[in-house]
Amino acid sequence: MSAVFYAAAGMGRKVQGEALVAKDGFSARYDLDRVRGVFSRPQHKLAWQSYVGRVLVLDAAKGGVATAWMLHEMKARGVVPMALVLNAVNPIMVQGAAHADFTMISGFDLDITQAIPHGSLVEVDPTARRPLIRLL
Amino acid sequence: MKLNDEEEAMRAGAFGAPAQWAIEHQIQVGEYLGAADFVAVSSAHVMADTESLGLAGVEWVERLATQAAGQRCLRVPTITDPRGTDFAAAHRLQQQDWMLDLERRAIAAFEALGVLMTNTCINYQTIMAPVFGEHVAYGDTGVVIYCNSVCGARSNFEGGPSALSAGITGRTPRYGYHLAERRRATLRVRVEHTPRDLNDWGALGALVGRLAGDYWQVPALFGIERVPTSDEMKHFGAALASYGSVALFHMIGITPEARSETDVIPAQAALPTHSIDQGQISRLQSSSAAATDKFDLVVFSAPQLSLMEMQQLAGLLDGRRASIPLLAVTSPQVKPDADRLGLTQKIEAAGAMVLSGMCFYQSYAREIAEANGWKRLATNSAKLVNIIAGYGYQPVLLSMRACVDAACENGRIPR
16 A cells, blocks of 8 residues: 655645655745756755656745745746645745645645655645645 | 635625735635634735746736726735846846846836835835834745844735735735734744844854744844844845745844743743854855855845945945946935935946846846856855855855955955
């Protein structure tokens, strides 16, 4: 039976994809080259890796307010992650996900970056009675 | 969320399509974050630069403006964060025409909605500082942390769509820092060295931000030996918000909600406790400087410079000549005074460039770096150091004096 981890909150649609996992933060402005679709902050644990179409499993939402617009812009161009799975959100990430109709779940009773293996195939379902991420 | 009759009517479309979209967006956000209801706000502050909005965002605001045509769309005064350009200097920065065209479209759309294009991230210094207990919806992390902490106002980080929603509906979901119980300290930080220069205040903010770690943490600082100035609070708060995503801090005996420790720390609360000394503040700065011995440009921005910072910069440049690009970014409110008082002339006579209404990192920083051959950047803003590496720069945090020295010594770092 596949492992399932439940989140405190979620929004967006059910998706499947490859997990890109790191004990690090997420900010569209601070961390990404949004043209090339890669993490571009040299200190980021996923530096130079492509985030396009991946399920990002990260620790906490970081940085400023720009992500609220940027998720929408990234989605319009199709240079966007499949979903975000975070231990802790900030309001900006929630606002951005809501505006972009983007899949996101957050808030676990364990460190989700330790629970999901990097590179694993996962399903993220914010529409379930309890939002969840499942290892496939 | 519990909605009153007016909010139900907005949701049903009785106040038009923009209000219907806005309150639906706010409900989605509020329910995710556990808001019980809405709270009325007195003003909103919207991030509106096109580097963030992109073409998709500009087209989206244009559609909203079209829907709002002929209606009074905003319920409370709504102002803007810095733009992506200073049109007067855009070609000197080698910004491209498509960037300026997009900026013009965004400005037209926001103005059609009734937004006041103030283009500033220091509205608490130049437009109108909120008063203690005032609920607002502000959309720049530096603005939010300053207004929450120094003014005692109440705001969460409100991204562009949410801040605009608050302007349209005149309210925001009641969660986070609108709630008294969320404003209590969650960690103690003993500061063993009171910073002197603005870059040191920024470095302290960076260190506290790293300790705090996420949006829901509220640091309480002990040991600050004097009341910081508005500019010192500005640099400290901007860095703390940037490095930690923190929206509220208390300085015991200084900030208005923390006249004493017991105001913000419940009795017997066992909070995590940390200390920060002078060595840590120095090492944070020297670590970035170690990898660079020569700069391509110097930038004073993030936050925009106050009139006092402009005066300090003019004094440091007096009788000197910058031999690499030196950009000084201020607000459209400060710039006319700087012009009138001769500060702009003094700065530009030294070969530097005064820019107004923009912010360096919001101004297509990656593209102008490539166009100008810029990579190694000196600044006295810890916030800018934290952000700009993701745009391909190698930033170094120095004092304003050291930055000016470097600019006047062909980019060589002063030792």
